[in-house]
Amino acid sequence: MGPLSGLTVVDLTRALSGPYATLLLGGLGATVIKIEEPGSGDVARGNVPYLGRDGVHRLPQHDDDLSIPFLERCRGKLGITLNLKHPEAISVFDDLIRDADIVVENFSAGTADRLGIGYRHAREVNPRLVYTSISGFGGDAPGDSGKAYDVTIQALSGLTLASGSEGDDPVRVGLPLGDMVAPLFAVMGTVAAVVKARETGLGQHVDVSMLGALTSMVAVEPWGGYAATGMSPRTGNFLNRLAPFGIFAAADGQVTICAANDRFFTRLPAAMGMPELLADPRFATRAPRAAHADEIHAIVASWTAGLTVAEICERLAAADIPVSEVRTPEEAVRDPRVRARGETVPLAHPDHGVAEQLHGSGLPIVFSDTPAGFDGPAPHLGQHNDRVYGGLLGYPPERIARMREQGLL
Missing domain, CATH: 3.40.50.10540 (Crotonobetainyl-coa:carnitine coa-transferase; domain 1)
Structure with a gap:
């Protein structure tokens, strides 16, 4: 049919x-x-x-x-x-x-x-x-x-x-x-x-x-642009040009957090209990965050490490920030x-x-x-x-x- x-x-x-x-x-x-x-x-x-x-x-x-x-x-x-x-x-x-x-x-x-x-x-x-x-x-x-x-x-x-x-x-x-x-x-x-x-x-x-x-x-990503600007194209579990964006360790597992634009990021510091991040010129807008990706990723990672997957997902979902648990393939197909x-x-x-x-x-x-x-x-x-x-x-x-x-x- x-x-x-x-x-x-x-x-x-x-x-x-x-x-x-x-x-x-x-x-x-x-x-x-x-x-x-x-x-x-x-x-x-x-x-x-x-x-x-x-x-x-x-x-x-x-x-x-x-x-x-x-x-x-x-x-x-x-x-x-x-x-x-x-x-x-x-x-x-x-x-x-x-x-x-x-x-x-x-x-x-x-x-x-x-x-x-x-x-x-x-x-x-x-x-x-x-x-x-x-x-x-x-x-x-x-x-x-x-x-x-x-x-x-x-x-x-x-x-x-x-x-x-x-x-x-x-x-x-x-x-x-x-x-x-x-x-x-x-x-x-x-x-x-x-x-x-x-x-x-x-x-x-x-x-x-x-x-x-x-x-x-593979060519969808701007590899030549990375090379021309000195950016590393290999950033592990993170995507630096959209920081904070990637996989973070929680107390009992891992989560993905994708605050990929200014709209999402403006809600993230309050959800983390760190409102001062919004006033930091390194993180206030998307381009500086990409330039300081390692720093913002380290701050978010320190926060997630003290919480469970469920706690992180509950807080960020309530703030309408894209977040998910990391699952095994066997869990995912079910x-x-x-x-x-x-x-x-x-x-x-x-x-x-x-x-x-x-x-x-x-x-x-x-x-x-x-x-x-x-x-x-x-x-x-x-x-x-x-x-x-x-x-x-x-x-x-x-x-x-x-x-x-x-x-x-």
């Missing part, structure tokens, strides 16, 4: 960046047909931990246990197998894309062409097809660009030297942002290309690089506000149902007329072969059996 209902996506992706893109397309209502290698499947099937009939374990306990990361990123997809290196694979692939709307792949640049299933081939079969590629460095990258992994992209984008404090070693961001930002742009580009294809009848190639996507986000909006959802095993203690990403978009979300759990390997090849493509049972015998499925 989502806004992309009626569209069909042929999913050639694996690992994280590609499967996350097709997860989002499926959550928006598209039918996603996920193609996996017979026997082994998506490499994410081997990621720990696992969920099965006996709950969560670090290692699989039964043959039907499934990787929790796989369960997260492959929900609602129709799972089929196809050996893309088999001589007959291209004709089957052509049948799959002939009436499809979108193909998404995240092979290394050039791999799809070498397999004979790249964009040039696909557009001959279906001219209105939108063919989306996600790769480390883009389809036009030099051949010596190297392999792309999340930490590789974080390092090359400058992100690892954006976090932390001046003089610290590079910091890997805890979320795999290198793998997750590119899919967001890929989905944006794919939907835009589908809109254009409906107008012209012609699809196109959407080419997104992980490095370009993440670096474009927030009743995000659960009520479907922004996080319980994960389910295809055989053993919902695991209430496990939460996956929801679709953080609420549509007024076309409800969206993930329909069903991730599939077992090849679970929907008969449904797709027999029901969708109309292959007779004998042909499907022969394809299995020949190692095509």
